[in-house]
Amino acid sequence: MNVLATLGAASLLTALATAVFAAGASVYGLRAGNVGLLRAGRRAVVVVALFTTLATVVLATALLRDDFSLAYVASVSSTDMLPHMKWAALYSSQTGSMLFWTWTMSLFLAAFTVLTLPRMPWGAAHATAASGVVLTVFLVALVFISSPFEASEFARPDGVGLNPLLVDKGMLVHPPALLTGLTSTAVPFVLSAAALLSGRIDGAWLRAVRHWALLSWLVLSAGNILGGWWAYTVLGWGGYWGWDPVENSALLPLLPLTAFLHSSMVQERRGMLKSWNFALIFATFALAVFGTFNVRSGLVASVHSFAQSMVGPYFLVVLAATLAGSVALLAWRSPRMKAEHDFDSLVSRETVLFLNNYVLTAIALIVLGGTLFPVFSELLRDARITVGPPFYNDIVGPLLIVLVALVGVGTSLPWRQAATETVVRRARMPLLVTAAATLALWLAGVRDGFAVAAVAASLFTAYVTLREFALGARGARRARAAQAREGAIGGSFAWLAAFGGLFDRDRRRYGGYLVHLGLVVMAVAVAGSNIYQTHVRVTVPPGGSFELGRYRVDYEGLERRAGTSNGIADETVARLQVRQGDSTVADLTPGRRNFLNFPGQPMAIVAVDTGWREDVYIFVQGWDDQGVAEFQAFINPLLLWLWVGAVVYTAGGLIAFAPVRAPARAPRELPAAPARQV
Amino acid sequence: MHSVRHPVFAIGRAVTAGLVGAIALVPAFVLAGALVIADESRDAGAQDLEAQALQIETQLLCPQCTNKRLDVCELAICDDMRKLIRERLAAGDAPGDIILFFSNRYGDRVLADLPKSGFNLVLFGWVGGSIALVALVGVFSLLRMRRSAQPVASGFEEGADQWLDEQIDAPEDRPPDRPSRGAR
Incomplete structure (x- = not known):
């Protein structure tokens, strides 16, 4: 017996039983008014997290100890x-990633x-019961359909090793x-389900859900950005986003979540869009489940691989149940979700937030349809x-430009209403x-219309935000100077x-503005690098050279290195010197890596020289016995700014998420509109 | 009572606006420089056969991978396809014919740009329908809101954002209860 x-x-089995208990104890405790059961249900959710943590530690231990008697370990890891990378192997394949998914969800x-x-x-x-149900659903899949603890059917003394595509440090992040x-996204979902089940559809729900939704948005954004960075530096096709079905599945939940973070402000200030906000949270979770279903079921590769495992059909049922349950809950509580106010004017920030939600929804529907x-x-x-x-670039691209422009328009407009002269005054300079x-x-x-439009929208928004x-x-x-004059404080207040x-004054507001700035920088970089x-593509003998834009690339020859670890058999790299005029800009060594257990799957080693204006990006397509090599070389303008924008974007999100030092103020309800001035 | 605006405040505002404008302009010129150079270098090589072959490759996908462009795929089948493209170009075939050849051989899945015909129109219908639905719902909601919206009085300043207009437009010594310019 394998211990x-x-x-x-x-x-996992204990975690499943505990999750079922959490749901059952909460439901029964609520009906019977049994406080002890309710407390026990709550503790059970924490216990589930302990057991899934134990299961994860066990699998990690098996990976680190090369316990190839486990089928999963043998299929994704190897002795060298x-x-x-053994830790990364934990979530590199279907059953391991399902465990990682369930483990992190239980921790949240x-x-x-x-x-x-x-x-x-x-x-x-209600929230505890919903947590129990969600955990149960995923644990059932892990225990009965796709367990990472199944024994190997035949011995593999050294293990197969990680898929060559995944042998990279990017796998760690x-x-x-x-x-x-x-x-x-399970937390906002559970909170929203609890609010609807308990009938408490008010500011309390919003205050509780907002912080968790912001955390989800932050981590999901970081995950997508890191995915782009990984694709760019590892996959070797010269780009960072290919509208691949897997990429789309990761992006999709981010769209309604972003919409929610904006429309929740309208509910917070004006008591409007209540049912819409619930719908956005439900859509976010449903799309997260869709992502799991889409990727884990094999549907991405082919419909025919879908039926080969029970995972696909199971998650299809889960997805259908999530959607049906969400719609039923919304329909049940819709009479209680009447807006407390109406829009005072169409020329207001809330109108633009509304439009922003429409555009994000349209993008989500189009990406979902295309996927x-x-x-x-x-x-x-x-x-x-x-x-x-091309499909996504042609259709989603213009919508993204509209979105960037709307960010600027929304920032420049006041809440509730604006007189014409106010609008003119604020919009004039931008x-x-x-x-x-x-x-x-x-x-x-x-002269490219798309580039000009993207830059114009970005500039407008950048100006307004700055x-x-x-x-x-x-x-x-x-204000500081006035206080100093009155003797309340001393010293000056530098600009910085x-x-x-x-x-400190308003983290959400200024953190959000920083996110917008990051978005603008990224938008310009995306336009520049794509268009x-x-x-x-050149074939060059050793000692030869080729032109790449304003650069000349000298090819000295090939160099072979023996592999040392991670299943790498050997690496062959081309020594290149990138020159501009008489000066050397960079020494690059693109190449190919062969793997011991995957002889037919060499991986490209991408070489990138990053500059503030552009990246020189080269990989080797192949070579012959004389060392005559075929290169693919790219100049990607402004690419560095994509990552700079991403850092600003993430920093803004972190600031917005960071807890405030001072006690939080009660949500501000704006006074009613003043009487019309005559 | 109107307070007198000292010219120094107008200068201060102009300087601030200019600085912000300059900061915002920096990326525009960075972009302009980079893009113009990139444009020139792109045009320089656009004439030869290899560039034409590369252009065709970007319009085709690997028949075995998911969404991987032919020009960057490393599979042997893609190597063969790339060689065939060059042979056909050298033989005088038009790019459109070459793309059609591969589409006939492997099916529409090798076309990077989805043909806007046949069953594919369902997807474009979905796109159009999605945008139309979202736009209709949006217009309907906005019109409904407009019916109940109150006309905005000239000079009305909304409390939460009043500080922004004050910062944009008002001198330091303006009393807080002073009406805005529009109301004067």
């Missing part, structure tokens, strides 16, 4: 893999149970961030087609600057301190 396999399987739900539930005077029992982001269409085509016509990047810059771009020779920071800091300095002080990418 580790038994311990792991027993942990380094410990950190346990944290929610410990941190938030005790402060919730409403719906705590990208999949965990993405999976964690997806699983974290699923090949499946329907295969099902109905038995013809597999591909919905490639529009002038945008027009001037766009004209400058045009005169400088940038103005918020500048004026906020100026206001803070003036005033700027930093803004984040103005230079791509050459």
Whole structure:
């Protein structure tokens, strides 16, 4: 008997039983008014997290100890893999990633149970029951359908090893961030289900759910960004986002979640969009489940692989149940979700937030349609087609530009209503600057309509956002100066301190503005790198060279290195020197890596020289016995700014999420609109 | 009572606006420089046969991978396809004919750009329907809101954001209860 396999399987089975108990005790305790049962149910959610943690530790131990008697370990690990890659192997394949998914979800739900539930005077029992049900659903899949603790059917003394595509340090950050982001959406879902079940559809729900939704958004955003970075630096096709069905599945939940973070402000301030906000949270979780279903079921590869495992059909049922349950809950409680106010004016920030939600919804529907269409085509016509990047770029691209522009318009408009002169005053300078810059771009020779539109929208939003920071800091300095004049405080207030002080004053607001700034920088980088990418394919003998834009690349020859670990048999790299005029810009060594257990699957070693203006990106397609090599070389303009924007975006999210030092103010209800001035 | 605006405040505002504008303009010129250079280098190589072959490759996908462009796929089948593209171009075939050849051989799944015909129109219908539905719901909601919306009085300043207009437009010595310019 394998002790580790038994311990792991027993942990999962106990976790399942505990999750069922959590749900049952909460429901029965609520009906019977039994406080002891309710407390026990709550503790059971934490116990589930303990047992899934134990199961994860067991699988990690089996991986680190090369226990190839476990089928999963034998299929994803090998004796020569380094410990950190063995850890990455834990979530590298279906059953392991299911365990990782369930484990992180249970941790989130346990944290929610410990941190938030005790402060919730409403719906705590409903939330515990919902947590129990969600955990049960995933644990059933792990215990009965796809367990990582099944024994190997035949001996594999050294293990197969990690899929070559996954042998990279990026595996340590990208999949965990993405999976964690997806699983974290369970908390807003559970909170929303509890609010509807308990009938407490008010500000309390919003205050509780907002923070968790922001955390999910932050982690999910980071997961998607890291995915782009990984694709760019590892996969070797010159880009960072290919509108692949797996990428789409990761992006989809982020769209309604982003919409929620904006529309929740409208509910917070105006008591509007209640049912819409619930729908967005439900859609987020349903799309997270869809992502699991889409990727784990094999549906991405082919409809025919879907039925080979029970995982696909099971998650299809889970997805259908999630959707049906969400719709039923919303329909049941819709009479209680009447808006407390109406829009005072169409020219207001809430209107723009509304429009922002529409655009995000349209994008989500289009991406979902594009992702699923090949499946329907295969099902109905038995013809597999591909919905490639041009489809998304042509349709989603313009919508993203509209979205960026709306961010600027929304930021420049006040809440509730704005007089015409207010709108003019606020929009005058941003529009002038945008027009001037766009004209400058045009005169400088940038004639691509998409690029010009993207830059114009980005500039407008950048100006409006920077103005918020500048004026906020100026206001803070003036207030400080006034206090100093009155003798209340001493000393001056530097611009930098005033700027930093803004984040203390209102973290959500200024953190959000920072996110917008990051988005703008990323939008410009995406436009530049997509539209103005230079791509050459050349075949060069050793000692030869080729032109790449304004660079000359000298090819010295090939160099072979023996593999040392992680299943790598050997690596062959080409020594390249990138030159501009007489100076050397960079020494690059792109190549190929062969794997011991995957002889037919060499992996590209991508070489990138990153500059503030552009990246030089090269990989080797192949070579002959004389060392004559075929290179693919790209110039990707502004690519560095994509990552700079991503860092700003994430930093803004972190600031918005960080807890405030001062006691939180009660949500501000704005006074009613003043009587019309005559 | 109107307070007198000192010219120094107007200068201060202009300087602030100019600074913010300059900061916002920096990326525009960075972009302009990078893009113009990229554009030039792209045009320089666009004439030869290899560039034409590369252009065709970007419009085709690997028949075995999911969503992987032919020009960057490393599978042997893609190597063969790339060689065939060059042979056909050298033989004088038009790019459209070459793409059609591969589409006939492997099916529509090798086309990066989904043909807007036949069953595929369902997807474009879905896109159009999604946008139309979202737009209809949006217009309906906004019109409903507009019916109940109150007309905005000239000069009305909303409390929560008043500080922004004050910062944009008002001198330091403006009393807080002073009406905005529009009401004067």
